Amino acid sequence: MALPRSSYDPRRVCINPFPNLNLDKYRRTVGVYLAGALFGIANWVFLDAAIYSAHARVPWGGDPPVHVTFVDWVPGICSLLGYIIIHLIEKDRIRGDGGFGDSRAVWRARLFLFIGFAFMAGGLAGSVAVLVLKYIYSDYDEMFRYYGYANVIQNGLLMLSDVILWMAQTSSSEYEYNLTL
Template sequence: MSLPRSNYDPRRVCLTPFPNWSLGKHKRTMGIYLAGGLFALANWTFLDAAILSAHAHAPYDDPQIPPPVHVAFVDWLPGISSLLGMLVINLIDKDRVRGEDGFGDSRAVWRARLFLFIGFALMAGGLAGSVVVLVLRYVLPEVPEEYQYYGYANVSQNIALMLSSVVLWMSQSVSSEYEYNLSI
């Protein structure tokens, strides 16, 4: 059994604490804009595939053959799950997750960490669901390559939503230039 480290806090769950980065004057704002850009790119990519699917038509040389696949509600479910996970993650008070600022109720810290886990589980489930939809609907039935874009757009949407959530979490966790920490 080893001795605890000198900066050991028994309230912590992880051995390594959240990083406290001071990124400068406009880095926090740029991180928030980057997260918004990733969010917009994620949803634009999938909406592009859904609109393209809605306007897909048969080849001009043989108009009797319908397109092999369209974006259905099953394709929307992973994105909805990731979006809900992103909302849950970014609505949690970061100080409560860390257990700082003298929150006397230890159950509040535990509940905040539970909700954070649920948010990440929703996002991971959305990503896993999008990969499953890609494989089962677009790769295994050997759909033509121009229609596989629908599945790839679904996976890229979920990856971009996860990255957006992580960037937003990190951007909001850093201290701002205009934030004053007064302690006695």
């Protein structure tokens, strides 16, 4: 049995702590740029698959057995709608700050937030369902499964981008002053 390290804290969950990235005043800017990069990569991956599908040729001749159709676009559209809905909501309204006075406004904002996240989760689940039912279950070649993988990657990166942007927008910036009397 090994002896515990001298810096061991029994309240910790992980043995190895997460790295401490001290970005201080650039935290918000880095988060916004990272979320934008992930958003761009997500949509680029799916558009690459759609363009590749439109110009696909099979080595053995003839037409390809499968193409990217509207069914493949639906999960990405749902995730994009959820992304837009989530970022249309004012963050202070969700917390009940800002003296809005109407408790129903806070409830409606939280309901709207839930609907946005439900759209995003539905998009991710739909992309996995399309991958399994259309590409894997039908036993297409690996070159055609890329269309389904790209769909799942797009929706996963959109969700990750949304979380990063949400955290970046809720953090305080160097230009924000909180004055309390």
